Amino acid sequence: MHQDVADHIVKNIHCNPPVHLTYGTGPAGSPRLRKALAGFLKSTFHAREDVDPENIVVMGGVGGINEAFMWSVCNEGEGIIIPRPLYTGFSQVIPARSRGVLIPATFQDLEGYKSLDDCFNPEMNHKAFEAAYMKATKDGITVKGVVIAHPHNPLGRCYPPETLRVIAKFCNKHKIHLLVDEIYAFSTFENPEIPDALPFTSIMALDLEENIDRSLLHMAYGASKDFCANGLRLGMIYSKNEGLIGSMASVSMFGWPSYIIQDSWATMLEDEKWTTAFLEKNQKLMADNYAATVSFLGKHGIPHYPSNAGHIIWINISKFIFPSITDSDGLQNLRHLKLGSDDEMKYREREGKVLQRLLQNGVFVAAGSSFFTEEFGWFRLTFTVTRDALEEGLERVWKTLQEVRKDAWAPAVQQTVEHGFKSLTIGMRLPGHSET
Template identity: 35%
Template sequence: MLSERGVRVALILKEPWKFPPSESSLYDKEKNPNGIISLATAENFLVHDTLEEYINRNISIPKAAFTYAYGSPYCAALTVPISRHINTHFKPCTPISSSHIVIANGVTAVNDLLGYVLADPNDAIMINRPIYGKFGLDFGCRGDVGVVYADTEPLEVFSVDVVKKYEEAIVKAEKGGVKVRAMLITNPHNPLGRCYPPETLRELMRFCHRRKIHFISDEIYALSVFDSGETGTIPFTSALAIDPTGLLDENYIHVMYGMAKDFSAPGLKLGFLISKNADVRKGVACASRFGRPSGVSIAIASQMLNDEAFVSSYLSLCRETLARTYKFVTSLLRENNIPYLPGSNAGYFVWIDLSAFIPPTTEQKPMSKTDREIALAERFVEAGVFLQPGDEQSYTPGWFRLVYTHEEEIVAEGIRRLVSSLKSLEWLSNANLN
């Protein structure tokens, strides 16, 4: 009935843990107190009241928003203010003009589009791991582009020496007949919640030059950097702020940004490719015709961005909220003796270590890494809390990304359920939990 690719992508929906629980099954204190608390999807629910109030009071939708032209990937109503936003906050080494920007319906779409124009089927994008777990889906679903992982220890990701791991990964891929066309990083890092030092960005660009591959920096959390109170934190430096002279041809450098995280508005479905490579922009713009952004979303975002006073105050509010909630959730984790990676100061999440709680694999009952993590995640669901297994994000078993951008009451209840589930595991006899 279906094509081979149709069968392939339809099967993705059957893979466990690829997608969060349905909206109707989620926890609500009044309407559904026994519902599932999802601490998996990176959405910031804490500032939606402020955003809703501002939009209802200040945004008007022009009739032009109902035309085809307004949904263009080059719509000046949005490329002009977003270029100004980038120049103000990302501190590029040379100014970004509106002509360097292509609009798409989300950063996920930009991933798909970049994979389509930079790689052929069965080529690959190289990414470090641990990493955000959906890149394989983003690049592979339609473009049939693979992902090559450079497995690293968490803090190794930010060291200049990490290029050794990338070199090992690309050599292994080439021996297997896979052509790596680009390196992708997340900066700030998802799920580690840290920023790359400038010297590491430079070394990664040098590596891409030597290997003649593109350098893609996903900077969707660029301005979601806050004072976490942790030691050893590093401020955000955009790839655009690095002078590429002598490092990498600027035509090989591409940055992604969007409205989903810093503006807490994933429902607007707006992502941006920032690139000085005209051919890449043309290819992305042409391929984007199958999923262009809404004119109404463009109208909302453009008017928000043109109100620079609001943007400044709103981003400050977001950072203050993230800092407060990060300190709240990490205090709960410490109280309950749940290990986590310290030193984070960006994003919506904390990287927690539950490796001591995954079931053992034995001769009588052999279990793969994936099976062990899913067995633990299933117990969490039974207790009413949803966390996606780290198998999607980490080669080391037992790590989970915990999203904390909810009201404190919801976070506390989610942690309570998590701890209760861990205490009930029959394969543990010495769990050190409060």
């Protein structure tokens, strides 16, 4: 996929000195790209209303968008609610310049909680957000907004429209902002494991006039995932809040992406035939790699949470970390081992040793604790690499788990990972993908 993007850029982008070698029209974004994005949001995201390019700001990646959003809406000590498990990048940008506070919305302690499926249930989301808001208020934290990843990262599912409405209503009730990060919007695929899985529906495609003040609703998107172009460093926010748009444009002044890079993405968006074919090809490759991955996991008895969106699979290796208390499927007896329990320090020590052993074997899989998971044992594995790399990486993961089980957590001398090892990250997206 990387080569497809590279070929399109080489063929279609040409340097226009008056536009590309000057300051252009300023830091809010290339007029060409903002116009192309406006059309893309209307035609492909199915925005219910016409999209004004003036309501778009382009910055250096969606991570930069998220950080600038936090800086714009949060003062020091104020909070942002994010449902658990959550993308670890959010936990990094909230306390950065704004010195804000992350407020995780938890689910497993809620009455009626049964499984991870409840993380997408409208009623359970309402309970989780209200509980998080009440606790933050009790702790003296002023809540300024909610951020969600849709499709979800790390669970790899899309939120139902009704759940999005519930979250929007919650934000409107408390007069706080809602930012929906849709960076994985079209990184979706067919999965026979969940034939009734919901497709992606953008927040912009919903009629929310009666649910939320439009000045509180914002959407982020970027080139990194769907267009396999992390290196372009391009992200955007769409908002009808003039104050927010102005604030973020002012922040972008200190590092906006060059116009020639912005216009390279614009050439793709303007080429609707190419974009449609590219996204479809990407989705097919994702489906194939996902199927190969879950086949391997099933063969080796490693449970996973079925997904149909994003580049990741949420896998559970708890029976390798706590072999004496887990049963054959590794899941049923872990409810009492939630993060925050008395066993947390022991778990974190063992999780760290698993990570170290993975790196020693030249492969990286992200630990669940970095995603604020509520239950021990979960890791995030990214499957969008070349097939050869995927197969080799999975074998290295299995080798690691066998070593861990063989050691049976006997005391061992801590080893130092040598610099310069060749680590194969399942998730580097070697064929043109990239990890978030």
